[in-house]
Amino acid sequence: MDLSMTLDYTQDVTARLPELRDLETAGVDALWVQEGYSFDAVSAIGFLAAHTERIRLGTAILNVYSRSPALLAMTAAGCDHLSGGRFALGLGASGPQVVEGFHGVEYRRPTARIRETIDVCRMVWRREPLRYEGRSVVVPLPPDQGTGQGRPLKLVNRPARPDIPVYWAALGDLSVAAAAEVADGWLPFFFVPERAGQAFGEALGRGTRLRDSALGRLDVVASVHVAIGEGLDTEALLRPARSHIALYAGGMGSRQSNFYNTLARRMGWEKEAGEMQDLFLAGKRAEAAAAVPSDWLALGNLVGPEGWVAERLAAFAEAGVTTLDITVVGGADPVRTVETLRRLM
Template sequence: MKVGFQAGYWGSGPPAKVEQRLHEAEALGVDSFWTAEAYGSDAFTPLAWWGARTSRIRLGTSVAQISARTPTATAMAALTLDHLSGGRVMLGLGASGPQVVEGWYGQPYPRPLERTREYVEILRSVWERREPVTYEGRHYRLPHPGGTGLGKPLRSTVHPLRPDIPVLLGAEGPKNVALAAEIADGWIPLWFSPRSDAFYRDALHEGFTRPGARRGPEDFEVAAVCPIVEHDDVEVAARRIKPMIALYAGGMGAKDANFHTEVFARMGWGEVCAEIQGLYLAGRKEAAVEAVPTAMVEDVALVGPVDKICEEIARAWRPTCVTTMILAGWPRSEARGRILEAVRG
């Protein structure tokens, strides 16, 4: 199993100590570095800025939202950064949710799987550069069929360094996970629980066995984001992650359209999620955070003393379908080496 490090979302400004931690991560042989976007900072600019300070570590978006950019714009950003980094880019993509897509980007959300499939097909057409790009889909058409009528098929002026930049899909539901296994080079789970491994393996198998599937389980990357807080006190560590879980399970989406809530419900936390969501949507955010049980945190995160974390990695995480653990957090220096070695096995 490989190790990744995630800078995550920005708050009101850039997260602290990213450059220092990234320097340490590369020196320790960490395999990959990842950035994210929601409706504040974007994923590509920080990846380029911080990635310029590195020479070996792979650079990934976890994830870039497909509604934020046209497929050709995303293809341009990825191929540009791939050139500048010497072929180290991994393009993580996600459909996001209706609140962000329609509220922030002003784009329609329905049929996200179909939109994702078309999006990825256009990306690959740009990178392969075999001919000017044309596309006739339900959601994307190149050239645009209306307007002035002067649009014409174009081919990228830049020859991609790699005509096959890895694409990973951020996905939570079984249909999205199966789509990732069918058309992508990897899958980025959010709120992955080792207890759900069999469920996800079944979804991946569904995608791998579809006609024309791009890869099989032997060469498919599963890069799971895993929050980590290393601290001698489990409760203190868990409290640092509870606000994030409360936000995702309670406030990230509408009452009847929250994909993160569905993930936790499949783990058996349905009633707890209903309580968290009710409190969060009523404006009682602190109470929603208090309603998150520590056991719920431990299902999806690594919290507590270094011995506990290393034991859980070996016992619970390493036997799963995960091939890369993206650590959303940076352990203390005295524990860092042990945790990284526990992941690598």
């Protein structure tokens, strides 16, 4: 498995640069930059491209509503050029709260929007005249919706690669199946190896059967908290993960529309998902965090002695994970943690 790390959108990328260079030397394969409704991720990618040499750089994620498909393609081509072919375009739908509440854009047909955006990006990177008619994306704009002067254009520059990797942050059955069919990689939000089959198995299988062999194997990127050692206070070390799960499964969206809560139910924690949501929406965040199942925390992360971590690494690999996105917790040295993981792997 490869190892990656994600830069939280609250962190100062410039201040972390010395550490990130050390992690590049230690063998971290990729860095992902978050966006949400923070500073944009693309500026940070440009900065990191100028100050690193080997490590891959990706967005996790850019939503497909606030930028047009053609602009996403232009941006990816520019980042790939500046990084010397090290860029990956991570895309997702985000949610109505951000898309409509922050960007003022209607949130419609998210799966179709992402799939059609990927089609458009690949057309742009191949420098084909851009003419596309989909359910969500239509380019050029039809005459009855504009001035009638739009015409198919192709990218002026020649991209470093016409096949820039595209990663899809997919949660639901339709989007997971589509990601398995057309994307280079998949960014699941919650991943517990023992629950992955019931949560994602049917959708992944359906998409994989339609997948073009030219795309190669789907890169499955699972996020985990990591602390390795004897006598660790596991409960304390997993407290951030507990709060994170409660925030998303409990409060990221309305009672009627919370994709993360729906996923928790698909993973088999239906009762706990309901409790987390009820408590979080009632303002009882600590109680919502306490309702997160302990086995979710234990099996979905890498916290414990080396022997336990080695067993969990094997479980993730067996479940189809090809990249582990790690967050080092407990104040451990990230470089030494990466070195230990490499040895155990």
